[in-house]
Amino acid sequence: HLALILPIAALVLTPFFPFINTPASMLGLPPILFWVGGWAIATTLILS
Amino acid sequence: MIFATVLGLAVIATLGFLGRRRSLNTNSGWSIGDRGMSSLTTFFLQAGAIFTSFTFLGMSGLTVLGGVSAAYLPAYLVIGYIGMFLLGPIVWKLGKVFNYHTNADMVGHQFSSPFLGRLVAFLAVVFFMPIVQVQIVGLGTMVSFGTGYKQAGTLSMIVATVLILLFVSWAGLRGVALTAYFKDVAMVVALVIILIGSLATYHAGDVMADVMTNAEKLLVVSPGTQTYGIVWFVSSVIISGIGLGAMTLPESWPAVLAANKSRAVSKNHIMLPLYTLATFIPIVLGFFAVSHLQINKGEENSAILTLASDSLPGWLMGLVIISGLACAIVPAAHCVLAIATLVSSNLTPTGISEERKLLVGRVSSGVILLLSLGLALSRPDLMANLYLLTYAGLAQLAPSNVLSVTRQKFVNARGLIAGLIVSETVVIVCTFGKIGIFGLNIGVVALVINIIVMLAVSAATGPAVRPAWPQDRGAARPSATRAPLIADLEA
Structure with a gap:
């Protein structure tokens, strides 16, 4: 269950990652959306 | 659009009425579906509770304001x-063993304090009521926009309220579940349709380039303590995550307790994080709105509807309006049912019969709906102010909910009551007094105070009186026809 700490910490601390909280564009979208979406998918895998 | 509105209301109401089962003549059947719903049904109920007209309208508006x-x-x-x-x-298992219908049932019983149970129920009702009103206002906004007539929006709010009242009273949670099937699919389909329409109309590649040129600050969470800054983001994620995760929202309970087995509850929460990806569509549409629309102050929540009307033919816009109506009506019905169950189970005199509880539940659902409608029409500012308190206020119930499913005895009912009273006072005073603390969501500050007071009072007043667990007393479940009594547990 300690694996659950990863997505919780990553999502809470989202704005503190400089490579995520940046006005760059990834595939035409803000990187934060990929970050949060990626952790949503990772959470489903961990819970599964 | 008027035809689409009438059709949407008719479809949702019909589905709600069709959900009725014979077992709904009991309080358990009406409020938690006799704990007999499948994993799929409770999944749609839970998704339906969280994805509301705020997701449909407010997310794009929030993106316009805060990026x-x-x-x-x-x-x-x-x-x-x-x-x-x-x-x-665990909540499901305790609910089945002890015949719980609400979180107040569980907390009051697990800490052997009827007063604590009533306090939890009262706070949950007060802080959760604005959610119902927000759905009704959202519905009116959509219909007003779609038809172009403000009066049509007002009329639709009245009609929708009456329909919700009728199908909730008639079909209970099973009626809500049947409408949730329709709504959860319709919402995603509508969002995808608007996204495709906007992509075709505005061309995707230019969107972020436009935003980067004209509103670069919307693409980062700004440092500092201002609204939508880093402190706001982190503290809002923490307090809202605690509020949802600790099951402090009354609407979380019917869907969990209605499941037919504990594995169904676990399984749903594996898939629900994936369903949250649907919320990215209104965020992307918000960026479309920033780069292509002239949005007046106060009209941010209509951005997604403006995009839809600019990029879709009339018949598709009709489908969007129908989906939007479902996003308002289904969560409102679910919320009303949860609040009415709290009233009938925890805010009525002890010892009333199950039949009387069912009657109280149905009557109170009507009172809640009519009160919400009246305030939505006459004093929208009052409920809008209360809505600011919703998550911060409800999150203060987290310690009592979480500690109820453990067997610890250090924290007692007095500690929980003191913590709740002090922290809710902090939330109310700081919100209405506009007192900011380093830009933090006030719920986080209040929760820290809550825990300190809870521990201090508990340390001063001795161990908790906890009921014996079933294996300790060698007895089966207390009678399903009444709430468990302390005497049952000590027998």
Whole structure:
């Protein structure tokens, strides 16, 4: 269950990652959306 | 659009009425579906409770105002579902053993304090009521926009309220579940349709380039303590995640307790984080609105509807309006049912019969709906102010909910009551007094104070009186026809 700490910490601390909280564009979208979406998918895998 | 509105209301109401079963003549049948719903049904109920007209309208509006800070919503939802994955199955088991219908049932019983149970129920009702009103206002906004007539919006709010009242009274949670099937699919389909229409009309590649040129600050969560800044983002994710994960929202309870087995509860929370990806569509549409629309102050929540009307033919816009209506009506019905169950189970005199509880539940659902409608029409500012308190206020119930599913005895009912009273006072005073504390969501500050007071008072007043667990007393479940009594547990 300690694996659950990863997505919780990553999502809470989202704005503190400089490579995520940046006005760059990834595939035409803000990187934060990929970050949060990626952790949503990772959470489903961990819970599964 | 008027035809689409009438058709939408008729379809949703019909589905609601069709949900009725014979077992709904009991309080358990009406409020928690006799704990007999499948994993799929409870999945749609839970998704339906969280994805509301706020998701449909408010997310795009939030993106227009705060840019990528709107991603706080999917972030806290994922964290909340982790909490519910851990807590939900235990709550389900305790609910089945002790015949709980609400979180107030559980907290009051687990700490042997009827007063604590009533306090939890009262706070949950007060802080959760604005959610119902927000759905009704959202519905009126959509119909007013779609038809172009403000009066049509007002009329639709009245008609929708009456329909919700009728199908909730008639079909209970099973009626809500049947409408949730329709709504959860319709919402995603509508969002995808608007996204495709906007992509075709505005060309995707230019959107972020436009935003980068004209509103670069919307693409980062700004440092500092201002609204939508880093402190706001982090503290909002924490307090909303705790609020959802600790099952402090009354609407979380019917869907969990209605499941037919604990594994169904666990399984739902595996898939729900994936469903949160649907919230990214209104965020992207918000960026479309920033780069292509002239949005007046105060009209941010209509941005997604403006995009839809500019890029879709009339018949598709009709489908969007129908989906939007479902996004308002289904969560409103679910919320009303949850609040009415709290009233009938925990805010009525002890010892009333199950039949009387069912009657109280149905009557109170009517009172709640009519009160919400009246305030939505006459004093929208009052409920809008209360809505600011909703998550911060409800999150203060987290310690009592979480400690109820453990067997600890250090924290007692007095500690929980003192912590709740002090922290809710802090939330109310700081919100209405506009007292900011380093830009933090006031719920986080109040929760820290809550825990300190709870521990201090508990340390001063001795161990908790906890009921014996079933194996300790060698007895089966207390009678399903009444709430468990302390005497049952000591027998």
